[in-house]
Amino acid sequence: MSSRERILGRVRRALGDAPTDEAPVARDYLREHGQRSTARTVELLAGNLADYRAVVHRCADGELPALLARLLSARGARSVVVPPGLPAQWLAAADAALVPDRAESTPHELDEVSSVVTGCAVAVAETGTIVLDGSPDQGRRRITLVPDHHICVVRVPDQVVSSVPQALERLDPARPLTWISGPSATSDIELDRVEGVHGPRTLEVVLVQAQPSGNVTS
Template sequence: MTGADSRSVVLARIRRALHGEGGGPPEGPAPARDYLPAHTAEDDPAALADLLAENLADYRALVHRCTADGLPGLVARLLTARGARTVLAPPGVPGDWLAAATAAGITRVPAPGALTARELDAVDSVLTGCALAIAETGTLVLDGSPDQGLRRFTLVPDHHICVVRLPEQVVASVPRALPRLDPARPQTWISGPSATSDIELDRVEGVHGPRTLEVVLLGGAAPPG
């Protein structure tokens, strides 16, 4: 049996199985969507940002807040604290985000798109933006836009710093996120650093993806202190 034959075999089996009660395009109304569009108040951006921070931290992401002016200094401090010597930033990441870090002697990797997986493995840290963040679930969504780059950039290096712009990049819930995303773009949804529950169903952070995930909430209300 060849693949082409099997296509008609499988489709014929389905039509026979559904004989008299379905098959073909659906008619009538789609099922009701009477579940909630969100589980939290959506009219208070500060509260949404707090919820995002809380849920990110709950899954062991390290959360920082700063204003646009404070961002270069914060990024430099985070990289220095890790002892990073090289940082990958996709081409769309504004140069000033890394101004203080490069001044401190940390090298921004040139032409990251040309790096092999092995070369990426030697990069210390990666700095990106995001497409949006989901407060209720503590999720960052990356969609390959110029400030996020290729999927492997945020996968192979062991340290990921992700900048979320408040308030416009934060949505309350999964139902609020999907309409803002383009399915044609490859996406990675990230909720905390990599983890596993495979040993006795107990969660342990840190397997193959970046073991340290730092999230910078940029803008919004002035940071405390």
């Protein structure tokens, strides 16, 4: 039996006599601050991402492979971690070794990788937050925590919501959710900011505009 199993077993035993009836939770709170068009919501997301020191790029769907190749080249990336479900065409133009997301990869091996490219589950405009849920185009949580450079692709407008309540409606709480607001950073008691402590030092977010399939109104 692992340590995890022992701890969870103790928690289950401690909760064995807890009442099972749960009081209803009121859901009448404000779900969005103001009313915005889709275009203004995307602009709010871009602005808040930049405020958190993420580097924001925009492109059309067909321009994504070339843009990713340029970003990796500008970074001098020699290798990039690739989640198993990342669309193959995204990195077709990249001049870097593609490293698969493997369960047996050690933290030391991941630390040797230059960059990681992922999709996302949802992006929250009001908080400038990117949420990953471990889906095939995002891979295991650790591949977005160990490499020093993370490029995250957000499909616009499908993956953009205004608020956290709207994001929660799209997410499965049983999945391993990672909420990212800018590059990893911390401050000491004198408020000296240090980046790259608990995750990537550099976060680049690519807002990919989907090709219109007909008449769309915002």
